[in-house]
Amino acid sequence: MTYSRKLQITVPCSSSNIGPGFDVLGVTLSLYLTLDISIFEPSSVKENYNAEVVLTYSGEGNDGVPLSVEKNLITKTALYVLACNNISGFTAPMTINVNNLIPMGRGLGSSGAAVVAGVMLGNVSGNLGLTKDRMLDYCLMIERHPDNVTAALMGGFIASYLRELNTDDTGIPHSEELEKKNDMINKLSSQIVPERIGHYIKLNWAKEIKAITIIPQFEVSTAEAREILPNDYNKNDVVFNLQRLAVLIMALSQSPPDADLICQAMQDKVHQPYRKQLIPGLSEIITNVKPTTHPGLLGICLSGAGPTILALATHNFDNISKTVIDMFAKENIEAVVKVLDVVEGGAQVVETKYNNA
Numbered sequence: 103m104t105y106s107r108k109l110q111i112t113v114p115c116s117s118s119n120i121g122p123g124f125d126v127l128g129v130t131l132s133l134y135l136t137l138d139i140s141i142f143e144p145s146s147v148k149e150n151y152n153a154e155v156v157l158t159y160s161g162e163g164n165d166g167v168p169l170s171v172e173k174n175l176i177t178k179t180a181l182y183v184l185a186c187n188n189i190s191g192f193t194a195p196m197t198i199n200v201n202n203l204i205p206m207g208r209g210l211g212s213s214g215a216a217v218v219a220g221v222m223l224g225n226v227s228g229n230l231g232l233t234k235d236r237m238l239d240y241c242l243m244i245e246r247h248p249d250n251v252t253a254a255l256m257g258g259f260i261a262s263y264l265r266e267l268n269t270d271d272t273g274i275p276h277s278e279e280l281e282k283k284n285d286m287i288n289k290l291s292s293q294i295v296p297e298r299i300g301h302y303i304k305l306n307w308a309k310e311i312k313a314i315t316i317i318p319q320f321e322v323s324t325a326e327a328r329e330i331l332p333n334d335y336n337k338n339d340v341v342f343n344l345q346r347l348a349v350l351i352m353a354l355s356q357s358p359p360d361a362d363l364i365c366q367a368m369q370d371k372v373h374q375p376y377r378k379q380l381i382p383g384l385s386e387i388i389t390n391v392k393p394t395t396h397p398g399l400l401g402i403c404l405s406g407a408g409p410t411i412l413a414l415a416t417h418n419f420d421n422i423s424k425t426v427i428d429m430f431a432k433e434n435i436e437a438v439v440k441v442l443d444v445v446e447g448g449a450q451v452v453e454t455k456y457n458n459a
């Protein structure tokens with residue numbers, strides 16, 4: 103069989119919240135999920151035709167990720183997008199080779215990236231011609247917090263919110279649930295995908311600020327780390343976060359960055375205090391690692407729902423990382439370090455080869 107198209111989809115990872123911006127801020131980082139796709143026939147839409155799709159997988163999660171297209175989060179999401187557009191299954195035989203460099207369950211947006219990759223796969227395999235803004239709607243039907251998927255799809259440093267949906271729309275599950283339920287695609291695809299669910303704005307990021315990610319070798323499920331949060335908040339805690347959030351987005355855009363301002367503005371009372379119980383060492387790390395003790399450091403927080411620690415810094419990366427690694431070691435936790443760049447480009451599809459025959 104000869105291929106008719108070869109495509110590559112790349113989706114970056116992301117770090118959400120950046121302290122006070124719970125479910126609002128996301129920053130796109132230079133670590134990628136890549137899909138190499140060969141499509142073996144023109145993808146003309148045939149009713150009730152389920153083409154054979156072979157999924158292979160390497161990289162992070164390769165020991166546990168399902169390779170059945172109905173169960174894998176990427177292909178399952180693509181099938182959902184196709185179903186919403188009245189296409190029941192993949193319409194052309196294809197191979198999908200996934201290479202994932204994003205550690206899973208660490209707070210670096212692996213599930214958001216997988217959902218974005220799946221929506222893009224559905225879009226290209228079904229020739230749907232969806233814009234990125236429309237693809238964001240599909241992502242947000244699955245991943246209910248907009249920060250990760252918006253960053254992964256659009257790139258850069260980005261703030262987002264969900265518009266309030268009708269009660270009919272709100273039964274839409276989060277992707278963790280999607281994983282558990284085999285019949286979820288059918289349930290979701292019977293719902294109309296509302297337009298413009300997500301709204302976002304790209305923010306400026308000072309070029310000299312790098313993201314040190316200190317990644318502990320254990321997983322925290324985002325679903326669990328969200329369940330632990332209270333339903334109601336103290337007014338003072340909310341005001342504490344709002345004040346810092348407004349200052350932080352400007353402070354991170356300024357060159358040279360003001361470490362004292364950023365460090366204070368990265369504090370949070372909405373999610374980190376509750377998540378300490380899931381992440382040994384978190385409290386000590388965010389309380390004690392400061393720009394005053396570590397020149398070059400600007401601020402430190404939990405990345406997403408954790409357990410990764412995000413340290414924003416301009417220099418002195420080794421010294422900052424070593425301190426955090428040593429603090430985790432005191433809790434008998436091993437951690438690895440990746441110093442990442444903030445990337446302006448979000449997810450993309452590149453057609454690498456096209457055969458007209």
Ligand SMILES: Nc1ncnc2c1ncn2[C@@H]1O[C@H](COP(=O)(O)OP(=O)(O)O)[C@@H](O)[C@H]1O
Nearest residue numbers: 175202206207208209210211212213216323324
């Ligand atoms: N590349 C991938 N392929 C398939 N499933 C994935 C992929 N990346 C993440 N997932 C799914 O998402 C889960 C992790 O999601 P989550 O708990 O939200 O953590 P994270 O902070 O990494 O997004 C994994 O356990 C896996 O089920």
Ligand SMILES: N[C@@H](CCOP(=O)(O)O)C(=O)O
Nearest residue numbers: 118125209210211324406407
């Ligand atoms: N705002 C969300 C972000 C979750 O990010 P992830 O990378 O941990 O999936 C939250 O804090 O729950």
